[in-house]
Amino acid sequence: MVSVAESGVVALRAVLWDMDGTLLESEQLWDVGMRALSLHLGGPMSERTRLATVGGPLDLSVWRTFDGLGLDPTPDEQVAAEAWLNAYMAELFAQGLPWRPGARDALGAVRDAGVPQVLVTNTGRQLCEVALDTLGREHFVYSVCGDEVAAGKPDPAPYRRAAELLGVDPAQCLAVEDSHTGAAAADAAGCAVLVVPSLVEVPVSPRRVFRDSLVGVSVADLRDVHASVGVCA
Ligand SMILES: [Mg+2]
Structure with missing residues (x-):
């Protein structure tokens, strides 16, 4: 070195x-994915929560999505939500990235x-x-x-x-x-x-x-x- x-x-x-x-x-696709995750977990994502998840690590962004809905996930729920988001994003990414x-x-x-x-x-x-x-x-x-x-x-x-x-x-x-x-x-x-x-x-x-x-x-x-x-x- x-x-x-x-x-x-x-x-x-x-x-x-x-x-x-x-x-x-791809941030536009993440925007679609994060909002879809929020709906999947129980309700629409606030702008405040969305902005807090831009560019962040996936696990933290998923936790903030729960938190933004007033939810406190169990470890299993957190892992399942991360897997859901990964699968959703893989489908979006596979359709092509501008x-x-x-x-x-x-x-x-x-x-x-x-x-x-x-x-x-x-x-x-x-x-x-x-x-x-x-x-x-x-x-x-x-x-x-x-x-x-x-x-x-x-x-x-x-x-x-x-x-x-x-x-x-x-x-x-x-x-x-x-x-x-x-x-x-x-x-x-x-x-x-x-x-x-x-x-x-x-x-x-x-x-x-x-x-x-x-x-x-x-x-x-x-x-x-x-x-x-x-x-x-
Ligand atoms: Mg970035």
Whole structure:
């Protein structure tokens, strides 16, 4: 592992991509799925509950759905609801996943430039594998899924795991995120963050640079974003 102290320069060594809402329009599908789960469990989902579940780990989002309905699930009910949601989402994902604007070209440009890319998602491995059919596995040297780390975003574990797999310092990585939850995870891991909001507003922070979309984004732009944050390890 090359430490920042040894290299002396915090150069961009990798781009770490969030999936839902950043690369794919799948947050819209999660919106359908979360609302369907709420109805399945007993009633419509409030906007407050919906916003609290954007970008979060699946188990926590399911628990918040129960909680939003005033329900306190048993462990068996929680597990059954998670399985229901996973099966529902697998059907939606299998019907096809649209790209977010500019995301496909950005992935290709980074790959062509020889900068390693990792997919870092709270979505579980099973659904992630369906999504990788759309994304193209060839773009990523690794993928880190929500069910493969000790805690999902907003915990920094997924981003730390990605950096560890690459053998680089998180400060040498640029994370690309659309949600508060995801940006908080990347922030806490020590990455610079390019935020391209989708469903929810994301608060500003010294490590975050905002952009309306990925349309026209170049590798030079990503290097500039990373450099402008001036991450110090
Ligand atoms: Mg997201």
